[in-house]
Amino acid sequence: MSSEQTPETAGKSLFSLQRRERLMEELRAHGAITVRDIAAKLGVSELTIRRDVNTLADEGLVSRVHGGATLPSPLDRSVSVGRPSAHSYSIGMVVPSLDYYWPQVISGARGEAEVQNLRILVRGSAYDAADNRRQVQALLDTQNIDGLIVAPDMSGDHGKELLRWLNALPIPVVMAERRAPLEIPSHRLEWVATDHSFGAGMAVRHLWQEGHRMIGCLTDSTSPTSPHVVRGWKQALAALKIPLEKSIHEDSAKLDNGDRAKHFDHVLELCRSTGTTAMLVHSDTQAVAFVQHCVDRGVDVPGSMAIVGYDDEVAYLAEPAISAVRPPKNYVGKVAVQLMAARLAEGRMRPVHRIDLNPELIVRDSSLGAPRGVADVLLEDSL
Template identity: 70%
Template sequence: MSINDAQGGRSMFSLQRRERLMDELRAHGSITVRTVAAELGVSELTIRRDVNVLAEQGLVSRVHGGAVLPSSLERTASDQLKGTRPLIGMVVPSLDYYWPQVISGARAEAEAQGSRLVVRGSSYDAEDNRRQVQALLKMDGLGGIVIAPETGGEPGHDLLRWLNSLPLPVVLAERRSPTMIPAHRLEWVATDHAFGAGMAVRHLWQEGHRVIGCLTDPASPTSRHVLRGWRQAVAALGIPADAVHDDTVGRFGNPRSDQFDNIIARCRETGTTALLVHADTQAVALVQHCLDRGISVPGELSVVAYDDEVAYLAEPAISAVRPPKHYVGRLAVQLLTGRIAEGRRRPVHRVELNPDLIVRESSLGAPQPLQSAASDQTPVPAPAEVNLP
């Protein structure tokens, strides 16, 4: 977009003006203060101040009457003198379970590109996400933001609109903007969780299961994609529609053991012999509960987990769909730095990555009929306790 396309120049925020200046510099290599001030409808003094700020950040070189992009030699010397590197902000909803691997990938890519990554932990709350981004915006030299925001409901939709309006690049990690939100500038990299769920269902089908259920966590943004993939796969394979589906474990205050007993009873009633379970911690708890009830895993019930954070710690080890978490972080930084370098001339990128299916003992072998309900009431010795991180 040319500077001539700017609307409402007099009311533009300073960050927006500087983004326009950088777009013009990337497109033409130089700007003049007089021309830019006239096109944006602001004073020449205002543009000089913007140029001074950009120069202090090492983004431009001041020349008589305007500015040019700095040469690579100039950038190197400036960085050595100031001891600074380009700054990338990152906001994630959690600093444990799933997100450390995404952060690790982002940090590795930032280091490889000579950038500096600043991570802020947030929560699954749109207002908190916004506060963390606002804190990053106050940092000198911020080039762009990678974020995994809350996207649901009106608070999430408002957050996406606000992120789309920011004057610097924003890349979503493991999130997408809903189609009803015109977030035309937002880029993202996300795992195709629906594809991963379909892989799990097809694996279980190949092992001989003909009624395959699904347990999900309604609090997780991943669940709706896992559920969609499960529904598509069971429909394609002709699996009965009454296979067990449950998203209530732990939600209503009942002991989890009672809820697992209810799920097992429903599996028996519907002939469900295998379950896809999101997330790992719930899958581990379910497998332990089955073994406590004398139900063999695999055999009477096969299980595939989704996330592969702790599934391998169970006994038996649980098969799991593994999103490419490290690569999500790496690619998000690549998209961001590409946008910073090329500006608005670069097409918007929206990338989906396929997960892997890691097959372990919990899903191997043909199904066996679930034993009678009466035998469930005689516990067998519990397996060694799994210590979850």
């Protein structure tokens, strides 16, 4: 992920206030930042970032450290002043990754926690039930937490066992980006999750409106969101009366470099033979690679192949910029904390809340305009 060399400010620069806000966001997401990284990311000199850090430190919003800044720490003597009230509750938060997807969720959670005057303790875990449980147990044992926000691994028997265990914990539990399946007793578990299925459907309907009549799907089955995306894609196809059995559905999990290129060629060949003019590609990093591949092979995007990515981490970096479904990651964290705060305040009488959030479709160049050469394609199709 060190490819962030291209400052995303290519064009517009931020005001100092926005820069500081951005800085706080990164801080909430990662807990600490280095001057160098942020300067590179925002495309300004390190000195500027240092000045920002100083400003924020003067207001007690960050703790200065050599090389960067961290969230205000009690060890930081200089902060002393602005601490009006002690934290009411401590909330543990266990997420499966601290690099991808989750930093923004954490950022949203931390932001809301500040508003609600809660303390949040974040722990990264693996995509693995046993480790999830270990991390939660560690928080319970050592940190005296009053509530738990967690995105557990739910696969297999271990996953089910973990859910049962979470459901029986003596403290309230809110799941983020997870839903308990019906068959598992989980009447106490609350959750907030993005409706990925809806998002995929939105992408398909957008492509349909642009004139595409065969819309494929390229997924990464290693991701827990993948099944939902596929479900949404299938439902949308059904609603639009696109024949599912003729539609491309390929998985490119675990492929690297050469293999991936070969697989992409295979996919392009399939598209040609089925008359598919548009693809929904899960994980926008893969979408970027796919677009790159299309361009390399002389396939015009979006003219001959329209693409919508699922997720919006790096989609804007591609050339052409990729349309993408953007899950409301910040809000997932924010709403999770809201749920927890309300639960802690209202107790048992409050009914169990389960919240779906809809993602947003960001339309960029890669999916705009009607498909070209539909006639040719149909010709080949009829062979």
